[in-house]
């Protein structure tokens with residue numbers, strides 16, 4: 001039997017009339033990085049709060065690191081969980097060091113490890129001595145990540161961790177997440193920035209109005225969604241008509257700017273289609289200057305799963 005880091009079974013969370021989470025099953029395995037995506041109000045933060053033990057389910061059960069995260073007996077378990085909330089609010093008049101020391105004491109983590117944490121998240125010694133009110137958004141987010149990493153968590157929840165960060169900072173953020181995952185930390189990451197999650201997460205969970213509507217690796221979601229792949233060809237002038245007759249009805253052809261043509265076809269047909277275009281046949285092969293194969297993006301798959309649920 002797999003020893004899951006977190007196991008959510010049939011969980012519903014109701015706030016008065018609002019069903020924030022509806023009958024969700026979810027497992028997180030050790031060392032897995034899972035991305036949870038969904039529209040505003042889809043229930044992502046509510047699910048994280050349930051797994052943190054900050055709220056209790058209206059129905060269903062939750063086990064995290066072998067216990068019920070909301071029970072008083074499980075405070076040692078909660079010390080092994082890190083959380084970077086969506087909106088981080090630190091006391092503006094405390095310095096970076098005072099802030100991290102404060103949270104370390106709250107969590108029962110040794111303050112002597114804090115210098116290593118500052119280094120890991122890239123906060124310079126001069127910055128650590130400054131008040132948080134003087135920090136840029138990026139510096140505050142680095143401090144927030146250091147706070148989430150206190151005590152070396154086995155399970156880390158990151159709610160919209162890269163919102164408002166510049167591309168370089170986002171990359172360094174994901175590099176830290178990858179390192180943690182390689183060391184066996186389980187990471188659950190919520191984001192609206194779907195494109196940047198590609199390549200970061202082992203699995204993607206799609207939420208819609210409190211429901212889980214899809215759960216799998218990108219490859220699994222792609223094969224479930226069965227969305228067309230797009231083949232972009234750059235062709236010399238005059239080749240486009242020849243291409244259209246070669247392609248036939250097997251793929252939809254769209255002319256883009258700059259002599260670029262896009263073909264949309266089923267994933268399983270793409271190799272045969274490229275052969276048909278570029279190999280000898282009854283007519284001469286098409287001269288292709290460049291070729292690019294585009295798999296459906298996470299954005300497109302997300303939209304697909306939402307449409308499918310709406311249709312059902």
Ligand SMILES: Nc1ncnc2c1ncn2[C@@H]1O[C@H](COP(=O)(O)OP(=O)(O)OP(=O)(O)O)[C@@H](O)[C@H]1O
Pocket residue numbers: 015018019020038039040041042043044045046047086
């Ligand atoms: N404490 C609360 N009391 C009442 N309603 C709540 C509470 N917390 C969340 N909700 C409602 O539950 C639903 C799900 O909210 P939640 O914050 O979990 O969504 P989310 O997917 O995290 O959204 P976002 O991406 O905007 O952060 C929303 O309709 C929200 O208004």
